[in-house]
Amino acid sequence: MDDVADWLAANGDLFWTWVVLPVVVLLGLYMTIRSGVVQFRLIPEMFRTLTNRTPRDESGEPQSVSAFQAFTISAASRVGTGNIAGVATAIAIGGPGAVFWMWLMAFVGAASAFAESTLAQLFKVRDPAGFRGGPAYYMQRGLKARWMGVWFAVILIICFPFAFSSLQANTISASLGGAVASMTGTDAGAWLPWVSGLVVAALTGLVVFGGVRRIASVTQTIVPVMALAYLLLGLAVVAVSWQEVPAAISSIFTQAFGYNEVVGAAFGYVVLTGIKRGMFSNEAGLGSAPNAGASAAVTHPVKQGLVQALGVYFDTFLVCSITAFIILTGVPDLAGAPVGVDLTQAALGGTLGEWSLTALAIIVFLLASSSIIGNYYYGEASIEFISTRRWVLVAYRTLVVAAVFVGSVLSANVVWSFADAAMGFMAITNLVALALLSGLVFALLRDYMQQRGEGKDPVFTRDRLPDVSGIDCWHDELSVTGPLPVQRRR
Incomplete structure (x- = not known):
């Protein structure tokens, strides 16, 4: 198995370096550039649209999940191991x-995250759940x-609910093992991964046999709680090791452009590692988050594009940065440092004491569990x-549950390498589609900004893009905005 993992890792790096990374x-x-740096200039709009009223149907019920619930579903997948x-x-x-x-x-x-979720909203379809x-x-x-769609769907199914969910379950098992070992002074028994x-x-x-509404209700509760808990843990580490913060920040920038003598990483490998692990974490352009973005009931496709761009920031600039500062302030010398969750545990345990390993195990459990759901x-x-x-759906749900169990008891090396390769194929397929459909994204953005400039809360209907076929929803303004709830009708 080690030979397989080494082969996958070596060839996966070549694929990422010469194919995926440039694209x-x-x-x-x-x-x-074409969007006018939409991911920066419309940051205020991202927060405004996050809390927009959800359009309702004739019975007064939400047409589908809200913009915030779609955000938490995607965040649940993004924020994990x-x-x-x-x-x-x-x-x-x-x-x-x-980290840089x-x-x-x-x-x-x-910007790519904005584009893919905007397109997902434009071409979404209605089903009984929303x-x-x-x-x-x-x-x-x-x-x-x-x-092309079938090819992409097959890769996503292999990559996310099976490979990545197995990794999430494996990380839960590993973190629990570390917590048990710290409390008992002995290695956790072979029984722990099976129980976990x-x-x-x-x-x-x-959760998964309950449908999208149950998934949305679970994630909108778990995601804010786990993010806050992890933030507090990170702030505690920084407060204890505050004297290491300037050096940590300096090292992020100074070691981003040259050879790292501590870990032996050349410049190109530093860049590749940062981008690949960054995409695994925030999923920008990967094509996964649009599946959650499309589920939202909003009045304009651009709104969910903005919400999902905010999700990238939430994941990387907040949650990933917490981990970076926990490690760089808790373990200033990385020579011979362990890899993976063991490094984060070492940084926490060395700074806050053994109790923090139990806290991390709980947080990892919440993070990884929500990711499995997403x-x-x-x-x-x-x-x-x-x-x-x-x-087919019942069989799929059953296999997902089985993959979670199997992932808890197997070595993660081969799965990591395989998932990286699958993620690369996913990204290439999605990015090619984005490039070919980018004109629609910019047309929708212009329409949105025009309506905002007129002081309106933007509403999109498909007659605003009369030359585009394949649009299933967005029939007229009434169907998009939904009738008012009974108690507010006149």
């Missing part, structure tokens, strides 16, 4: 400079290429794109 950077810069184990891995093998490239690509990638959509849908409806897997699999089953929803949208047969 990710160039398209992100193109979207940034990538923020703790992934960032720690990036720092351990790429040095502190990798994570930050830079989050800013550039936010709305669904994503890259597979805009590939079929916008590009008239169902084959059974518990996480059971909880996953309870990953599941992405896969569900893709499954329903391929087939709407009930038995």
Whole structure:
């Protein structure tokens, strides 16, 4: 298995270096320039649209999940082991400079995140639970290429609900093992991963068999709580090791542009590590978050594009940065440092004491559990794109629960390498579609800004893009905004 992992890692790095990385950077810069740096100039709009009223149907019920709930579903997938184990891995093998490239690509990638979720909203379709959509849908409806959509959907199903969810479960098991070892003074028994897997699999089953409304209600509760708890833990580390903060900040910038003698990472590898781990964490341009973005009931596609761009910032500039400062202030000397969640645990334990390992295990449990739920929803949208047969969805849900259990007891090396490769194919497929459909994104953005300039709360209807076919929703203003609740009608 080690030989397989080494082969996947070596060839995966070549694929990322010469294929994925140039496309990710160039398209992100193109979207940034053509949109007038939308990810910066419309930051106030991101927060405004996050709390917009959700359009309602004839019975007064929300048409689908709210903009905030869609944000939390995508955040649930984004904020997971990538923020703790992934960032720690990036720092351990790429040095502190990798954090700089994570930050830079989050800013550039936010433009791609805006574009993909805007398109997902434009080409979403209605189902009994509300709305669904994503890259597979805009590939079929916008590009008239169902084959491309099916290809993307299959890769996403393999990558997120199976490979990535297995990794989340594996990280829960590892963090629990570290917490048990710190409390008892001995290694956790071989039974722990099995028990952990059974518990996480059971909880996953309870949520995913309840549908998107239950997923939304769970994530909108868990995501703010776990983010706040992790923020407080990070602030405690920084407060205790405040004297290390200037050196930590300095190392992020000074080691971003040269060879890192501590971890032996060359400049190119620092950049590659930062971008790859950054994309795994914030998913900008990857094509996963649009599946959540399409589920929201909003009055204009651009609104959810802005919300999902904010999600990239939330993930990288807040949660990933917390991990970076925990490690760089808690473990100033990275020579011989462990890789993955073990590094974060070492930084916490060395700074705050052994009690913090238990706190981290709880936070990791919440982070990873919410990611499993978010990953599941992405896969569900893709499954329903391929087939709407009930038995297919039930089989998929069952396999997801099984993958969570299996991931808890297996080594993660091969799964990490395989997931990285699958993520690269996902990104390339999605970014090609984004490039081909980018004209629609800019047309929608112009329409949105024109209405805002007129003092309106923007509303989109498909007659505003009369030459575009394949738009299933957005029939007229009444269907988009929804009738007022009964008690407010005149």
